Amino acid sequence: MNKANLPEKTIERLSEYRRTLLNCLVKGKTYIYSHELAGLHNITAVQVRRDIMLIGYSSMKKKGYNVQELINVIGSIVDYEAGLNVAVIGMGNLGRAITAYFNGKRPKLNIVAAFDVDPNKINRVISGVNCYHMKELPEVIERSDISIAIISSPPDTANQVAEQLVAVGIKGILNFTTVPLAVPENVYLEEYDMITSMEKVAYFVKQAYSR
Amino acid sequence: MNKANLPEKTIERLSEYRRTLLNCLVKGKTYIYSHELAGLHNITAVQVRRDIMLIGYSSMKKKGYNVQELINVIGSIVDYEAGLNVAVIGMGNLGRAITAYFNGKRPKLNIVAAFDVDPNKINRVISGVNCYHMKELPEVIERSDISIAIISSPPDTANQVAEQLVAVGIKGILNFTTVPLAVPENVYLEEYDMITSMEKVAYFVKQAYSR
DNA sequence: TAAATTTGTGTAAAATTGTAACATTTAATT
DNA sequence: AATTAAATGTTACAATTTTACACAAATTTA
Numbered sequence: 001m002n003k004a005n006l007p008e009k010t011i012e013r014l015s016e017y018r019r020t021l022l023n024c025l026v027k028g029k030t031y032i033y034s035h036e037l038a039g040l041h042n043i044t045a046v047q048v049r050r051d052i053m054l055i056g057y058s059s060m061k062k063k064g065y066n067v068q069e070l071i072n073v074i075g076s077i078v079d080y081e082a083g084l085n086v087a088v089i090g091m092g093n094l095g096r097a098i099t100a101y102f103n104g105k106r107p108k109l110n111i112v113a114a115f116d117v118d119p120n121k122i123n124r125v126i127s128g129v130n131c132y133h134m135k136e137l138p139e140v141i142e143r144s145d146i147s148i149a150i151i152s153s154p155p156d157t158a159n160q161v162a163e164q165l166v167a168v169g170i171k172g173i174l175n176f177t178t179v180p181l182a183v184p185e186n187v188y189l190e191e192y193d194m195i196t197s198m199e200k201v202a203y204f205v206k207q208a209y210s211r
Numbered sequence: 212m213n214k215a216n217l218p219e220k221t222i223e224r225l226s227e228y229r230r231t232l233l234n235c236l237v238k239g240k241t242y243i244y245s246h247e248l249a250g251l252h253n254i255t256a257v258q259v260r261r262d263i264m265l266i267g268y269s270s271m272k273k274k275g276y277n278v279q280e281l282i283n284v285i286g287s288i289v290d291y292e293a294g295l296n297v298a299v300i301g302m303g304n305l306g307r308a309i310t311a312y313f314n315g316k317r318p319k320l321n322i323v324a325a326f327d328v329d330p331n332k333i334n335r336v337i338s339g340v341n342c343y344h345m346k347e348l349p350e351v352i353e354r355s356d357i358s359i360a361i362i363s364s365p366p367d368t369a370n371q372v373a374e375q376l377v378a379v380g381i382k383g384i385l386n387f388t389t390v391p392l393a394v395p396e397n398v399y400l401e402e403y404d405m406i407t408s409m410e411k412v413a414y415f416v417k418q419a420y421s422r
Numbered sequence: 423t424a425a426a427t428t429t430g431t432g433t434a435a436a437a438t439t440g441t442a443a444c445a446t447t448t449a450a451t452t
Numbered sequence: 453a454a455t456t457a458a459a460t461g462t463t464a465c466a467a468t469t470t471t472a473c474a475c476a477a478a479t480t481t482a
Contacts, residue, residue, distance in 0.1 A: 062448040097308030172412040188415035201383040204399035
């Protein structure tokens with residue numbers, strides 16, 4: 001079973017499917033058809049079946065997919081069995097919201113440390129996570145075996161923060177700041193900018209108006 | 212000049228270019244080469260030139276692009292001249308952070324109202340925006356000429372909220388909840404899920420480990 | 423004037439998704 | 453029990469979107 005090298009888009013969808021599936025479980029739904037899952041995600045049933053085919057899972061034919069089993073299989077693809085630890089850099093409004101929003105939602109992904117430079121935040125538990133001074137970064141990352149970082153620091157510090165993170169061996173970065181980052185190839189970088197998302201929406205709304 | 216129907220990815224990049232360009236201006240840089248812009252965004256110079264070609268702008272050959280001019284042209288594509296008003300639905304941690312983070316950053320996009328059902332929030336100014344009760348939604352949307360909504364409400368209410376928004380004539384939705392939404396075709400929907408982004412990072416970190 | 427640099431753009435390639443088709447399996451129905 | 457209907461697994465191909473390649477034209481610099 002070649003679970004490696006799945007298309008990036010497939011990974012995204014698998015993550016999304018899992019959320020929907022977890023929701024199904026809560027509602028007591030134990031089987032789901034490909035076309036149901038497709039409808040919930042605004043895609044075609046073939047796409048769903050293809051994605052699921054790629055991860056090597058088979059349904060109970062004619063009854064749809066076993067929800068719990070599918071959740072497990074997706075987990076075996078997406079999750080790192082031993083769990084991965086995450087740090088948040090920058091505990092402003094956004095950093096705190098992300099931390100609060102995220103923590104506890106994924107058993108195999110835990111935010112275990114936060115960093116800032118504001119003396120009022122250092123050595124306090126904020127949004128459920130202890131906040132350290134940036135100068136402690138190397139030690140804490142090492143000690144807590146942190147491999148992923150979320151950057152929510154002020155934009156002008158972002159690249160410098162990224163450099164430090166790379167230097168201490170971080171393997172994946174999720175960038176919430178407004179500046180694009182430069183990192184070596186062996187570090188996976190996911191950029192996310194809310195403003196771009198908003199502007200995209202605005203553009204298409206504008207298009208709708210001018211017709 | 213056919214500015215309509217630009218590829219979605221191009222719109223994203225234009226938004227990102229603009230941010231970088233604004234930053235250049237601040238630093239006193241008035242001209243920029245395609246390969247410089249490309250380097251800052253980890254893409255190829257051809258991609259940059261192609262995007263700029265699509266919006267019908269031409270550089271001073273051999274001196275690079277005029278930063279201010281390019282900002283203006285991108286604005287003429289992405290922005291709605293008269294401005295667009297935005298509402299945030301759900302003023303929990305995330306809603307407040309988004310509002311605080313966003314407001315003031317884009318002159319043509321303004322968050323002008325927030326909605327919640329928590330009595331402690333109603334009729335208060337939160338993160339710089341007045342918070343109304345959900346039952347006032349139709350009236351406020353109408354009165355304030357709001358065409359875009361950000362949903363940051365609890366997941367189980369998201370679809371119901373979306374329905375209400377569609378009913379009152381919202382044209383674009385940015386969904387920050389964990390449930391995918393179903394909206395009519397004439398409403399532009401942008402889904403964003405942090406957890407999926409995180410899981411994507413985690414997946415690729417995992418891949419890196421198992422090699 | 424020659425060399426080097428940079429842009430603009432036609433064309434090709436790659437990646438992704440959608441459509442159609444169909445054998446196969448299973449559940450339900452008659 | 454046989455038939456019908458529904459759903460999956462899979463392939464092939466078309467359509468679309470996105471990115472890369474190649475190169476002429478323009479312009480600066482040496």
